[in-house]
Amino acid sequence: MTLIVTGGSRGIGASTARLAAEHGWDVCLSYRSNENAAAEVVEDCRRHGTRAIAVRADVTITSDIVVLFDLAESELGPLRGLVNNAGIVGHRALVRDYESGRTERIFATNVLGAFRCAQEAVRRFAGSGVIVNVSSRAAALGSPGEYVDYAASKAAVDTMTIGLAREVAKDGIRVNAVRPGLIDTDIHASGGQPDRIIALADSVPMGRGGSGNEVAEAVVWLLSDKASYVTGTLLDVSGGR
Ligand code: NAP
Numbered sequence: 001m002t003l004i005v006t007g008g009s010r011g012i013g014a015s016t017a018r019l020a021a022e023h024g025w026d027v028c029l030s031y032r033s034n035e036n037a038a039a040e041v042v043e044d045c046r047r048h049g050t051r052a053i054a055v056r057a058d059v060t061i062t063s064d065i066v067v068l069f070d071l072a073e074s075e076l077g078p079l080r081g082l083v084n085n086a087g088i089v090g091h092r093a094l095v096r097d098y099e100s101g102r103t104e105r106i107f108a109t110n111v112l113g114a115f116r117c118a119q120e121a122v123r124r125f126a127g128s129g130v131i132v133n134v135s136s137r138a139a140a141l142g143s144p145g146e147y148v149d150y151a152a153s154k155a156a157v158d159t160m161t162i163g164l165a166r167e168v169a170k171d172g173i174r175v176n177a178v179r180p181g182l183i184d185t186d187i188h189a190s191g192g193q194p195d196r197i198i199a200l201a202d203s204v205p206m207g208r209g210g211s212g213n214e215v216a217e218a219v220v221w222l223l224s225d226k227a228s229y230v231t232g233t234l235l236d237v238s239g240g241r
Helices: 011-022 035-046 062-076 102-124 148-171 196-203 212-223
Strands: 002-005 026-031 052-056 079-084 129-134 173-180 234-237
Touching: 002 011, 002 062, 011 026, 011 035, 011 079, 011 212, 026 035, 026 062, 035 052, 052 062, 062 079, 062 102, 079 102, 079 212, 102 129, 102 148, 129 148, 129 212, 148 173, 148 234, 173 212, 212 234
Parallel strands: 002 026, 002 079, 026 052, 079 129, 129 173, 173 234
Antiparallel strands: none
């Protein structure tokens, strides 16, 4: 069973790749630039006795996506799963102050990248397959004063999840999303807020940020046959936030 995890070199994607391997998936993870981190995740996956490869593929480049899917199938076998995880945030800013090109970059990765990967997956799933999109609770919260554009990009992912799920349900394909809350990964530092989890922990009903593994558990369940009657669902993994 071949699974592609986009952005599998770090954070939630890396946790998902490792846990999916533990559950028997052969994993093809993609990354944008961090080759060493990707290689470490591949090694961890292989320790579970499954096959794993890493492919440098930028989800904003359509030809990279085609190469990613081609390599996954030629090296590991027919595709059965996709975790649309690669995503970026912008720096904390008011909408009126965004620098030029910022929103386009976020939408190119989070929306168009996810959309094209989903498209490529449903074209290749032969009779059965499963997609899990990594959205965000931001889609519902809107992220005012932080990154409204990021939140809006994840709302687009939610809508794509619902529409595509209903479109392909009779083709043996399930499509769901997880919506993580505050998860302890590098993404906050990349958005200029390395202490964001600590700063916002009190806003979480459970009083803490979550881990990549806690999100991965939900993703791997949605990938599995245990979730065989679940499609078009947005599963919040957010400590109640
Ligand atoms: P992260 O730690 O910053 O990791 C991002 C991953 O995505 C890396 O593997 C990175 O590759 C890859 N990536 C970024 N841009 C890419 C591109 N254009 N093409 C291919 N790969 C790309 O992020 P994370 O926190 O794990 O976030 C993963 C997903 O969860 C994102 O969609 C994010 O929006 C969502 N999410 C995160 C949180 C949170 O609190 N952390 C909350 C809600 C939703 P390199 O290693 O090569 O840079």
